[in-house]
Amino acid sequence: MSGGDDGGSGQERAPAIQAVKLPTGFSAPDRSTSTEFWVVRHGESTWNVLGRYQGQTDVPLSLEGRLQASMLAERLVGQTFAAVYSSDLSRALETATVVAERLDSAPTVQIDAGLREIDVGVLSGRDTRQIRQEYADYLEALRLDPWATRRPGGESMEDLFARAGASFQAMRERHPGQRVLVFTHGGVVRVAVGLALGGVPQNAWARLSVTNTSVTRVLLSPEGGTLLGFNDAAHLELLNQATEADDVLGPDVKGSEGAGQAS
Secondary structure (H helix, E strand, O other), rough: OOOOOOOOOOOOOOOOOOOOOHOOOEEOOOOOEEEEEEEOOOOHHHHHHHHHOOOOOOOOOHHHHHHHHHHHHHHHOOOOOEEEEOOOOOOHHHHHHHHHOOOOOOOOEEEEEOOOOOHHHHOOOEEEHHHHOOOOHHHHHHHHHHOOOOOOOOOOHHHHHHHHHHHHHHHHHHHOOEEEEEEEEEHHHHHHHHHHHHOOOOOHHHHHOOOOOEEEEEEEEEOEEEEEEEOOOHHHHHOOOOOOOOOOOOOOOOOOOOOOOOO
16 A cells, blocks of 8 residues: 655655646546555366356365465565455455465455355356357347346346445445455456446456456545556466456357356
């Protein structure tokens, strides 16, 4: 978290950057009232390996996923956060627990079910081939309207944005001027990006690939937000695999496992 103490009272002050005009003519967010979120997607799960949709089904980390979590923990060792939050699904919570143990003061991981992945309804457990065969109408609807189309028996991206957005809003109100670490899922990482940018064009969701244990940084204020960094997975450079597949978008149209397997 940035500080702005000028050597007077010793109390933390908003950094001087808040008074500087950006090239566009807009003022930078006031750090004293904003919250900096480090938003992490969980490590690879056993269903990520199999290419199955997960949604809110509770699936554990794979061996590779646990290694990814350990490598992220090594990268963040000694870092300080005001709080650590996690989805209640085990693939996110296990990733959070591994990392939190290496942070300064080993903070307790707080559970927030609002950070769960999108609910994929009856698609849970199915792979790309099965979804193409059994839910062609849904896939066509998703292609035409990726924002408002609900997974059969589940949620739409619009639903997820409202649900997870409320969780980010509550965390921001609890932690003004602080830095917070969040462990969640690919769809919720996209929500954080949307909040930072004031919304994301519908077709852009498919271009936001989110790697397992990648870090996305956003600054959220009462007035809006700023995207500070996206999909940073430098700690995984020595690993052979770090899947970007997730539950948000659905199978791609070319038949590869693409962006719609499991998050």
